[in-house]
Amino acid sequence: MKILVPIKRVADPNNANKVKVAPDGSSVTSEGLEWKLNPFDEWSLEAALRLTENAADKSRVGEVVLVSIGPSDATQTIRQGLAMGAERAIRVEGDDAQLDAWQVANVLAAVAKKEEPDLIVMGKQVVDGDSNVVPQYVAELLGWPALNYAQLLKLSADGKTIAAQRELDTGVETLEVDGPAVITCADRILHPQAVKNGVTPDDFAYPVAEGGRYASLKGIMQAKKKPIAEMSMADLGVDAAASVQYIAFELPPARSGNTVFVESVDELVQKLHTDAKVL
Amino acid sequence: MTDILVVAELYEGKNRKTTLSAVAFARQVAEATSGAFDILSIGEGANAAAQELAGFGARKILETEIAGGYVAENLAATVAGAAKGYGVVVAAGTAYGKDLLSRAAGKLAAGVAPDISAVRVDGGELVYTRPMYAGNVIATMKVTTPIQFVTVRQTDFEAAAASGGSSPIEKFAAQADEVAKRLRFGSLESVKSERPELTEADVIVAGGRALKSEDNFKNVIDPLADALGAAVGASRAACDAGYVAADLQIGQTGKLVAPKLYLAIGISGAIQHLAGMKGSKVIVAINKDKEAPIAQVADYFFVADLFDAVPALTEAVKKLATAG
Ligand SMILES: Cc1cc2nc3c(=O)[nH]c(=O)nc-3n(C[C@H](O)[C@H](O)[C@H](O)COP(=O)(O)OP(=O)(O)OC[C@H]3O[C@@H](n4cnc5c(N)ncnc54)[C@H](O)[C@@H]3O)c2cc1C
Ligand SMILES: Nc1ncnc2c1ncn2[C@@H]1O[C@H](COP(=O)(O)O)[C@@H](O)[C@H]1O
Numbered sequence: 304m305k306i307l308v309p310i311k312r313v314a315d316p317n318n319a320n321k322v323k324v325a326p327d328g329s330s331v332t333s334e335g336l337e338w339k340l341n342p343f344d345e346w347s348l349e350a351a352l353r354l355t356e357n358a359a360d361k362s363r364v365g366e367v368v369l370v371s372i373g374p375s376d377a378t379q380t381i382r383q384g385l386a387m388g389a390e391r392a393i394r395v396e397g398d399d400a401q402l403d404a405w406q407v408a409n410v411l412a413a414v415a416k417k418e419e420p421d422l423i424v425m426g427k428q429v430v431d432g433d434s435n436v437v438p439q440y441v442a443e444l445l446g447w448p449a450l451n452y453a454q455l456l457k458l459s460a461d462g463k464t465i466a467a468q469r470e471l472d473t474g475v476e477t478l479e480v481d482g483p484a485v486i487t488c489a490d491r492i493l494h495p496q497a498v499k500n501g502v503t504p505d506d507f508a509y510p511v512a513e514g515g516r517y518a519s520l521k522g523i524m525q526a527k528k529k530p531i532a533e534m535s536m537a538d539l540g541v542d543a544a545a546s547v548q549y550i551a552f553e554l555p556p557a558r559s560g561n562t563v564f565v566e567s568v569d570e571l572v573q574k575l576h577t578d579a580k581v582l
Numbered sequence: 583m584t585d586i587l588v589v590a591e592l593y594e595g596k597n598r599k600t601t602l603s604a605v606a607f608a609r610q611v612a613e614a615t616s617g618a619f620d621i622l623s624i625g626e627g628a629n630a631a632a633q634e635l636a637g638f639g640a641r642k643i644l645e646t647e648i649a650g651g652y653v654a655e656n657l658a659a660t661v662a663g664a665a666k667g668y669g670v671v672v673a674a675g676t677a678y679g680k681d682l683l684s685r686a687a688g689k690l691a692a693g694v695a696p697d698i699s700a701v702r703v704d705g706g707e708l709v710y711t712r713p714m715y716a717g718n719v720i721a722t723m724k725v726t727t728p729i730q731f732v733t734v735r736q737t738d739f740e741a742a743a744a745s746g747g748s749s750p751i752e753k754f755a756a757q758a759d760e761v762a763k764r765l766r767f768g769s770l771e772s773v774k775s776e777r778p779e780l781t782e783a784d785v786i787v788a789g790g791r792a793l794k795s796e797d798n799f800k801n802v803i804d805p806l807a808d809a810l811g812a813a814v815g816a817s818r819a820a821c822d823a824g825y826v827a828a829d830l831q832i833g834q835t836g837k838l839v840a841p842k843l844y845l846a847i848g849i850s851g852a853i854q855h856l857a858g859m860k861g862s863k864v865i866v867a868i869n870k871d872k873e874a875p876i877a878q879v880a881d882y883f884f885v886a887d888l889f890d891a892v893p894a895l896t897e898a899v900k901k902l903a904t905a906g
Contacts, residue, residue, distance in 0.1 A: 319715045319853050331719055405693060430834065433714050436684045436694045439654070443688030448655055448764045451681045454828065470828050471652065471677045472781075472837065473593050474772030478653065481764040490818055490835055491828055513822070546693025549723045555713070558860065562880050564872065568894040571866070571884050572902060579864045579881065581785075581843040582810075582902060 304365035304462050304500075306351040307420040308389065309411050309441075310344040311371060311399060312380035313431045328551040330400075331431075338376070340383050342514060343426030347488045349515035351424040352388045353498035354458060358509065364502050366390050370414050372407055373399040378531060385526035386518035392531045393418075395539065402545075404432075408440030409543035410536055415445055417539070420483065421462065427452060427487035442485040450480050454491035457499040584669035584708065586611055586619040587644075589661055590635060591678050595627025597634050599782055600674035602741035605638050607672050607701060607734045609742055614703045620644060622664050622754065624657055632751045639745040644754035651767035652678065654685040659759035662689035665729055670708065675733035675838075683731045693725035699738040716834045716857035736781055737840035737861050773827040775814075780830060783813035785843045788832055788859070791819035792848025792870075792888055799825040802892050803847065809899040815839065815859075817849045833858035848888045851876025868892065 314322055314333030322333045340348075348367070355365030369384045369392035371377050377399065381392045395410050402410075415423060428435040435451075442449035454475065455468035465480045470489045480486075491497060493515075495508035518526070536542070565571045575582040586608040590601040601621075608619035618641040623632035625648055632645040646660050661682065665671045671686070673679035675697040687694050699720075700711035707724060710732065714721050725731070780786065787807040793799045799820065807814045814830060821831040832839055834854040840861035847868045849855060852875065859865070860879045867880040868891050877883055884891055 314715075316716065317853060319718045322715050322718055324719060331715070403693070405691065408688075431715055433716070433834070434694070434696045435680045436687075436696055439681065439684035440688040443658075443685055446761055448653075448761055449681075449685065450765070451654075452677060471770070472829060473598075473678075474770050474827075474829055476651065476770045477768035478651075479766040479768065484764070489828070490822060490831070494822075513819075546691070546727045547695065547723055547725050549721055550709070551722045552714075553720050555717060555720050558879050560881055562877050562883050565882055565884050568884070568891060568898050571882060571895065572898045574882060575843070575864070575866070576902060579843075581864050582899065 304355050304422070304458075305418070305420045306355060306365065306367050307370060307415055307418055307423045308344070308348050308351045308367055308384070309370050309423065309425045310348065310380065310384050311341045311426075311429050312338040312373060312377050313341045313429055315339050316342060316430045319430070324552040324554060328553055331552050338380055340380050341426050341429045343428055343430065343488070345515040346490070346492055347424045347426050347486075348384055348387060348389065350453075350456065350486075350488050350492045350498050351422075352516070353503070353509070354422070354424070354456065354500045356503065358503040358507050363388075363390070368393065368418060368420065370395065370411065372397040372402060372410050381531055382526045383518065385529045386522040387516055388522060391529055394531055394533050396533065396535045403547050404434055404436040404440060405546040406543045408437050408444060409541045410539060411437070411441045412444035413539040413541050415441070422482055423485045425485065425487055427489070438485050438487045445483075445485070447484050448480050449485045450478070451487045452489045453486055454489045454494070455497050456486070456492070458501055460501055584611055584615040584617040585667070586617060586670045586672060587665055587668040588619055588621045588640070589671060589673040589679070589683065590621055590623045590631060591674055591676060592623070592625040592627055592631050595630055597631045599741055599779070600676050600679070600736055601635070602638070603674045603734055603736045603739040604672045605742040606739040607732070609639065611670060611701060611703075611708065617669070621749070622646065622661065624648060624660060625652065626650065636749045636751065637744040637746055638742055638749070639747060640749040643749050643751045645751050646754045646756050648756050651770055653762065653765045653767055654682045655759055655762040655765055657682055658685040658689060659757040660754070661686035663757045664754055665690060668729060670730045670732055672732045672734060675735050679733045683733055687731040690729055691727065692729045692731050693727040694731040694733070695723060695725050696733050697735055698732060699735050716853050717860065735838055737838045773829070777807060778811070778813045780813045780815055780832070780837055781839060783841050785810045785812035786815045786839055786841045786862075787812045787845045787847065788815035788817065788849060789820055789825070789847050790817040790849030791823065793820060793825055796825045802889065806845070806892055806896045806899070809896050809903070817855050846876050846880070847892060849876060850874045851878065
């Protein structure tokens with residue numbers, strides 16, 4: 304099983320309220336914030352690693368290939384993914400802040416055609432752009448099914464079919480998908496038993512986690528030696544035009560009013576009733 | 583002049599209210615550009631759903647009955663086929679809308695403006711406003727392809743009201759898509775509740791990790807929600823721990839809500855949670871820790887142990903209701 308995992312760096316999402324915009328509104332600046340792996344990509348990478356390992360004896364039974372479109376600075380984020388356990392990576396030179404979803408998808412589809420993975424497991428959205436568009440574009444460009452928002456993945460014995468559950472607004476959908484396919488993951492994919500690959504014993508439970516696995520010291524050391532192939536969009540024969548244009552950025556208005564600290568339930572009810580008039 | 587196609591969102595053979603947010607967008611753009619809007623009712627039960635939508639001022643309603651549960655691959659080719667000739671295709675920015683419209687847009691190499699909060703016409707062009715960075719940056723953008731795909735935030739486009747009249751309904755032929763054969767729908771399990779739906783409620787009682795168990799959630803949060811006639815919501819931590827169903831998650835990954843009253847109970851107020859609820863009109867926090875980041879958005883903050891405060895609040899709300 305070979306899985307392609309597209310990843311992107313983002314300004315530290317836990318400090319997203321510290322991003323600024325240029326005085327002329329032409330760009331977002333995240334200076335002073337650390338680059339992190341997009342959390343949704345990290346979760347998907349975790350799912351991909353679970354699909355390609357025997358967790359009981361900690362051996363690898365498949366290959367995870369990372370791909371990121373970004374400038375050379377993005378290499379640092381790629382190394383983080385390699386340290387978590389991916390075997391190798393591809394960096395496609397490009398300005399990740401400028402390329403739009405259509406362009407990114409065309410690059411990812413071109414890489415997929417070259418690599419011919421069994422699955423692409425990717426983030427449902429990047430937490431800077433918050434789009435949730437690229438995965439469906441990639442699937443469409445490849446003519447593959449897209450399984451968005453997976454919370455449970457169970458690989459068939461031959462590795463070709465996935466029994467899945469995914470989270471929709473109206474509930475949990477159970478479905479089956481024939482690979483190769485594009486998969487994105489919901490939060491619950493990190494559940495101790497959310498991913499079954501037929502190699503790791505079915506009753507194996509991963510530790511409870513809110514994010515992907517931590518890189519071990521050994522993993523970090525090994526990541527330094529893992530190969531990162533570099534290529535350009537021209538190398539891949541991609542020349543897609545932008546489909547959207549960003550014009551300006553601004554900070555949202557602050558919520559007006561101060562916080563009123565109440566001392567008792569009665570005071571809270573009275574304030575909600577007479578001041579806020581919501582009870 | 584811009585003609586708009588609204589893609590209705592069906593659930594169990596009925597329209598979800600989300601569709602009416604997309605209709606609100608369509609009306610606004612049609613009016614501003616002297617265009618017209620049509621509605622595509624597609625999926626299982628499309629016929630009955632089309633009837634439900636006849637009184638909203640659409641020029642016509644296209645109706646494509648497609649059996650089977652929801653998978654985008656079953657519908658996207660038809661949506662893309664129907665889209666030809668329109669300037670804009672719109673749906674609500676729900677899991678359904680985002681999944682389906684991006685797939686259909688891909689078939690036409692069309693650009694997508696996802697999850698927009700506003701639209702205006704500027705020099706004959708549509709300019710969209712959309713929050714990014716979990717709501718910490720507001721961007722303005724355009725779509726530069728001939729057909730534009732848009733998903734709208736329900737919290738910013740209030741459901742359109744019926745306007746009378748009766749739009750004619752036409753059948754639109756379903757278009758097959760080879761790729762659909764590679765997905766097989768099994769079932770959709772929904773947790774049914776008598777309470778209002780999260781995205782439609784005027785009042786939301788949301789609980790967090792501090793509830794500690796499914797039972798506590800039921801015994802502490804539910805009675806308050808019932809006393810208030812409110813919907814129940816939750817933080818990711820509460821959903822992850824299985825205290826409530828995942829579709830009650832509010833935030834960057836979950837649902838967007840903007841009720842008149844939002845009670846955050848035992849929720850710290852992480853950036854990703856705030857992203858989903860900071861548009862609420864009045865926010866109340868009940869939390870042991872007065873430094874919790876929820877204070878950044880709370881209008882009222884009761885520093886207390888929720889296990890004492892919430893049952894007392896429930897009683898006080900009931901008393902207020904009987905006092906009338
Ligand atoms: C990419 C990404 C997306 C995410 N998306 C979402 C999302 O959509 N929605 C979401 O909610 N989160 C989301 N999160 C998770 C988010 O970062 C937080 O981890 C989560 O919101 C925390 O949930 P909580 O507030 O219930 O728990 P905690 O942060 O643990 O807070 C519990 C609170 O309860 C208080 N408390 C404890 N005991 C009591 C008591 N007895 N009485 C009163 N108060 C008490 C504590 O003081 C604390 O403030 C996301 C994270 C990432 C990385
Ligand atoms: N520059 C990039 N390089 C690699 N993958 C990307 C890039 N941008 C987006 N992606 C992938 O596409 C997913 C969805 O992005 P989006 O649709 O832009 O929200 C992300 O979670 C990544 O997996």
